Amino acid sequence: MIHTPVLIVGGGPVGLTLALALSRQGVRSMVVNDRKETTTHPKLDVVNCRSMEVFRQLGLAHKIRAAGNPVGANQYSAAAASASGPFYTVMTDRHLVYQPAARGAELIRECSDGSLPREPMQRIAQMNLEPVLLDEARADPNIELRFGSHLYGFEQDDGGVTALIHDVDSGDASQIRSLYLIGCDGPNSRVRNFLNIDYDATRDLLGELFIIHFRSTEIHRLYPNDEPYWHTWIMRPGFSGLLVSPDASRTDYVLHRPFAPRKGETLESIVDAAIGQKLSYEIVQSGPWRPQFLVARSFGRKRVFIAGDATHQYMPTGGLGMNTGVTEAHNLAWKLAAMVNGWGGPLLMQSYEAERLPIARRNRDHVKKCAAAVVESQFDAPDIQLGASALAQASRAAIATQFESKVSRLYEALGVEIGYRYRNASTIVPDSSSEPPSDDVRYEPTTWPGSRLPNAFDREGTALLDRVPYRSFVLFGSDAHVGEIEPLSQAAALANVPLTWLSVDEPHLRTLLETRFVLVRPDQHVCWRGDAIPADCAALIDRVRGA
Numbered sequence: 001m002i003h004t005p006v007l008i009v010g011g012g013p014v015g016l017t018l019a020l021a022l023s024r025q026g027v028r029s030m031v032v033n034d035r036k037e038t039t040t041h042p043k044l045d046v047v048n049c050r051s052m053e054v055f056r057q058l059g060l061a062h063k064i065r066a067a068g069n070p071v072g073a074n075q076y077s078a079a080a081a082s083a084s085g086p087f088y089t090v091m092t093d094r095h096l097v098y099q100p101a102a103r104g105a106e107l108i109r110e111c112s113d114g115s116l117p118r119e120p121m122q123r124i125a126q127m128n129l130e131p132v133l134l135d136e137a138r139a140d141p142n143i144e145l146r147f148g149s150h151l152y153g154f155e156q157d158d159g160g161v162t163a164l165i166h167d168v169d170s171g172d173a174s175q176i177r178s179l180y181l182i183g184c185d186g187p188n189s190r191v192r193n194f195l196n197i198d199y200d201a202t203r204d205l206l207g208e209l210f211i212i213h214f215r216s217t218e219i220h221r222l223y224p225n226d227e228p229y230w231h232t233w234i235m236r237p238g239f240s241g242l243l244v245s246p247d248a249s250r251t252d253y254v255l256h257r258p259f260a261p262r263k264g265e266t267l268e269s270i271v272d273a274a275i276g277q278k279l280s281y282e283i284v285q286s287g288p289w290r291p292q293f294l295v296a297r298s299f300g301r302k303r304v305f306i307a308g309d310a311t312h313q314y315m316p317t318g319g320l321g322m323n324t325g326v327t328e329a330h331n332l333a334w335k336l337a338a339m340v341n342g343w344g345g346p347l348l349m350q351s352y353e354a355e356r357l358p359i360a361r362r363n364r365d366h367v368k369k370c371a372a373a374v375v376e377s378q379f380d381a382p383d384i385q386l387g388a389s390a391l392a393q394a395s396r397a398a399i400a401t402q403f404e405s406k407v408s409r410l411y412e413a414l415g416v417e418i419g420y421r422y423r424n425a426s427t428i429v430p431d432s433s434s435e436p437p438s439d440d441v442r443y444e445p446t447t448w449p450g451s452r453l454p455n456a457f458d459r460e461g462t463a464l465l466d467r468v469p470y471r472s473f474v475l476f477g478s479d480a481h482v483g484e485i486e487p488l489s490q491a492a493a494l495a496n497v498p499l500t501w502l503s504v505d506e507p508h509l510r511t512l513l514e515t516r517f518v519l520v521r522p523d524q525h526v527c528w529r530g531d532a533i534p535a536d537c538a539a540l541i542d543r544v545r546g547a
Helices: 013-023 049-057 061-067 101-110 126-138 190-194 267-275 321-340 350-379 390-411 414-418 482-494 507-513 537-544
Strands: 002-009 029-033 077-080 087-091 143-147 149-157 160-167 173-183 209-215 231-236 239-244 252-257 282-289 293-296 304-306 312-314 473-477 499-503 517-520 526-530
Touching (some): 002 013, 013 029, 013 126, 013 321, 029 149, 049 061, 049 321, 061 126, 149 173, 149 190, 173 190, 173 321, 190 304, 231 350, 252 267, 267 282, 312 350, 321 350, 473 482, 482 499, 526 537
Parallel strands (some): 002 173, 029 143, 077 231, 473 499
Antiparallel strands (some): 160 173, 209 252
């Protein structure tokens, strides 16, 4: 029998992020994964701003940027007849998301009202992201990796979980005993299926789409400065699709089409039509895929939980698949660490589903709206004329207007990325204030309990979010003295809850915090706020630790 505090099934981005997040809190884990190597398919093409904040807290943001698109490269989205043009519109500087990452970081530094994230997003393909996380995990003494191992089954009892894993080559079996088991094993999750948890929604709602991954050393020359746009939405009579440049190599491209090759079409003819001229390229792989809008009915039972694609399957419109999984791992890891380290209460693990399931559903709704916007922009567009006449130019201008008004929600949705809130959770202490407006596109900074702490910089250039270590709660206080916060510190110490007090005295930060005191969890979400330390500090500490 092999013992580990946490057994993680699935070694993709979410499983590896969970293992690394646990290690940052001193908790050991084992990761088992069917595959022996990381993926060779581009898959995702962006780590969004909230996920980059998470990776920053874990000390990984700079490594991910080094493996992704150069920080000075464009992040533009365009609508065009083909990659060779004509281009109807190119969305560039209208929002933070289109800015090169280096320029985005400058804009964030200049922001003092909390309306921007701590980190800009990063364009990177999953085939380039996974090796970064895997290398980090391999070098971590708290993480045992068993790639090439298959989960055969598990049983749980009041004290833990006993799992049986098989080596995929030899068939040798091992029993693993853990306090908790987490399934990060993808859409066909064995962990979810063993728990008999079904998805909530209609499968295959849109039917079958088609994808072609190809490589070319010539296509980048079609774009200004030899930099392919992030996304080129192709719309013209007889052809529609999306050409994605997912990584920094300027050689990999992914073409999405709304249907498989029709009679008389070849893969090459489809790629040629998307490019708009005959260039050299190599087709790496292709095939149909089925976009989904699914969320699991439950996120786990007793000592077994699920995260990532095991909890949700989204069409990539809006880029919320893996990014939702990263924030699930971020929410889950500190709670697991609290239980392993002995200060988490009996309600803490229940709060994972209570907090994250509504967010998964909210994100699904946003993805549906994004998908509808794409369909409308491509298939309900004004007639496109490609000539040089005034009528043709007017038609292309109309296309540009409709594209920007509809498709922009895929990219500019800071509200859904950093504005999500944990409502009515057992570990969040509500106050008497009304909930501020919430929108999936526009983000309004707030410390309303359950919200992510808004970010701004102090006079020394240190960000509020950077002052929240992943191993501790943080009490931000304005005009406070040690004696005033001592009862809360003592209550935390008696419960073995790690708590740090940080004084805030800059006027713009006081305004941003909204109340004199703001208590922030390790995952950077506000769990209590008020203008005075409560009379019953033990009750407050017990609430936020799930006791």
